[in-house]
Amino acid sequence: MYAQVMEGLRILEDGIYLDGTFGRGGHARGVLQRLGTGGRLLLMDKDPEAIAVAEHEFGADPRVAIHRGSFTDLAHWSTAQHGLDGVLLDLGVSSPQLDVAGRGFSFGKDGPLDMRMDPDSGESAAQWLARAGEAEIADVLWNYGEERMSRRIARTIVARRAEQPITRTAQLAELVASVMPRGKPGQKEIHPATRSFQAIRIHVNRELSDLEAGLDAAHAALRPGGRLAVISFHSLEDRIVKRFIARHAKAPAGNRRLPAAEDFVPTLRAIGDARKADSTELAGNPRARSAVLRVAEKLGENPAACAGGTR
Template sequence: MTGGGADIASGHLPVMWQQVMEGLRVVENGTYLDGTFGRGGHARGVLQRLGGGGRLLLMDKDPEAIAVAEREFGTDPRVTIRRGSFADLANWDAAQNGLDGVLFDLGVSSPQLDVGERGFSFGKDGPLDMRMDPDSGESAAQWLARASEQEIADVLWTYGEERMSRRIARAIVARRAQQPITRTADLAQVIASNMPRGKHDIHPATRSFQAIRIHINRELDDLERGLDAAYANLKTGGRLAVISFHSLEDRIVKRFIARHAKAPPANRRLPAAESFVPTLRAIGDAQKADTAELAANPRARSAVLRVAEKLEAAA
């Protein structure tokens, strides 16, 4: 996603740039993985802090992001680039020797939102695609053409917390019976015309577009797999930094850190559990963008950063 910080010249302002740099606490000869390269704002900050013996591993699903990474970082011997989801970082040999830091900047990036042809934005008409990797899986239009009314409603409710999920799903199924829904503007219109009249703090299609995007890209499943893989490959003292943009993501990250940092509550009905040894330590509380960043980039308003440090495992 986008936020305030560095890299103004390239037009990309990464969210909570300063807080991420402080959280990762980059060491000169360390190895770091940016699992969501985007347009490289955070990656540049890490690279600036690395010495000749440092390494930066870059991942992204999006071929356009990878093209930027190759163009801007491909000749740096400290940088290794791989196209793919951070959910699969455990399968990358370059990550197997241990990581001093891992960053996940979740959600959709500004370049993806700002280009109508990618199909992420209800505010810019384009093909209804929504795939972060346009070469993999089915598009939003393809899914909406085949999914049942119940499945659509479940996705809108589960991933968008949309209270009008059943009404919207019913309207989508009725509309596609007349003609396929293949454009973002068409879907936005169907949703908006079936929402209650009145004042809306956000666009009426916001939650539904979010939900469909999360479903199409398997974002929450990928997050859970990616967190496990990052944890397994972090060195003792290594840092994990995750920026999330809605409560479903943040809840997963918060619970993941707590599971490794805090003993589970005791249950008097069960035998006494073995003593708990924490293997992660939360670094401070959840952080949000400050007022200066919000003024420069309103998209940062929902960003939440959580940082944790890997502790030495018990012998």
Template sequence: MRPEAQTGHLPVSQSPAVHLPVLYTQVLEGLRVIENGRYLDGTFGRGGHARGVLSQLGAEGRLLVMDKDPDAIAVAQRDFAPDPRVSIFRGSFAQLLQWDETVAGLDGVLFDLGVSSPQLDVAERGFSFGKDGPLDMRMDPDNGQSAAEWINHADEQAIADVLWAYGEERQSRRIARAIVARRQKQPFARTAELAELIASVMPRGKDKIHPATRSFQAIRIHINRELADLEAGLDAAVERLKPGGRLAVISFHSLEDRIVKQYMNRLAKAPPANRRLPEAVAFVPTLDLIGGAIKATDEELAANPRARSAVLRVAQKREAGA
């Protein structure tokens, strides 16, 4: 009898039904879970994908879960810690090489990028322009600079650069100028204040998205170092994968997906030859691509509109020298 049965906890695989996460079936198919394998979910969230992986593991299988959000870790501790097959680590997946549990190698790694639905839905976390709350945006609220601290102190050029680079916001300079002018009168403290300011200076177009969408995305990415963490996490994941192990990454916007696609391609495909240069060392691929960009089905989109922008890419690590 497992410990969770003795303590009154249900095994994770028998937990009450929860809303399935984005691309749930496709992720499990992509990871191709083996019964006694060792898997890492680098973005636990509320454990939807992790439950699916654990349900396919046998008694000797292992599930390692990570998240830098303390609320996510609290859920993991409550629902998963009683299962002896599970280990939990609070931190970014960029730190996975620092976790001793990964040293033995991994049969699969999952990164589900971006902000989670619980983070968006809780106004106090400060991620949503649609729900007024403190202007925070930190996935780990115990570390780093909040969005308000950054917005109220960064110079105009730095703000414009972030909005352009991470939000692809064409009006980045106009918005940055308005932010600096407004904070001189009163510092920003709430999400609604920033969203209203951005909306007030944005030209009215045909685009149906809120005028603050791109700016909020950009600030969140900057505050949480999301793209730098992604690049470090991809390197770490491939280093820890065993030959035959699989890497699955879900992206929600083009900046993330571009990094993932180019990274996988770089390790899977030889670069174009240049006839003017001497022949370089023969290219030895590290990864094999498993299909292309995988997106949600019409059925999933009908049930969960947030899946519309999700893109899953999967790659498998090759045997050394294969």
């Protein structure tokens, strides 16, 4: 998907680009390789460990500016207010976050039940589970994880925490597994705690509301002809991105019973269909199997002219 991202961004040598989810810099390196001396790359991440990597690897490059924070803050970052030729958002948790037990994202590694992408902000998963009501926990598991056993899991969490605080990832993973029905012999299934961990992580980090705000901010910051590239890893994220692009690219369906609305003026156009990782990438990165890339282009005052791909 790396090559597809670079192609989708259509990088100009003197362009200004924002990587709103730096992670460990895989995409940032690709953008920098394509930029000339007059180009600029703006890097954002709310994870302090990611920012430390960015400072170490790119801090001395005069083309690079680095800011710790969520991509929802890009409207308040003065460096990003001069107009952008491309914005990249690679959503979800990064591989380093999953691989470090101390971050609390993985049910496969015992560690503190944290799950915050920014460990200095908000409450941890353990703190939320200690105070949330049974109905709230069940709603989060269902709405963000589509977990069919959400009510049973929530009820068990509330009962268990009355006996002992739930502070470790292994505790939560074991608790969820204990109430899940057993799979059929020989049937390959995901770990029983997968959906619950995903749902709690999304809730703790406000990922879906941040995505909506971040898309609006990116749309406002893009210059005509600029590209928005978003990589999603589950259907909830992808649905938000798909609807966002469609809302700005296509006129809403009319209703003959209502007064005629003002003429719709598109401000985005979708670039191709949703794209997925090919077999070569999946062989080297199995986590990319659920990744979906969508790309859109910002239109200018004359959408018909921009639709041809000219700038």
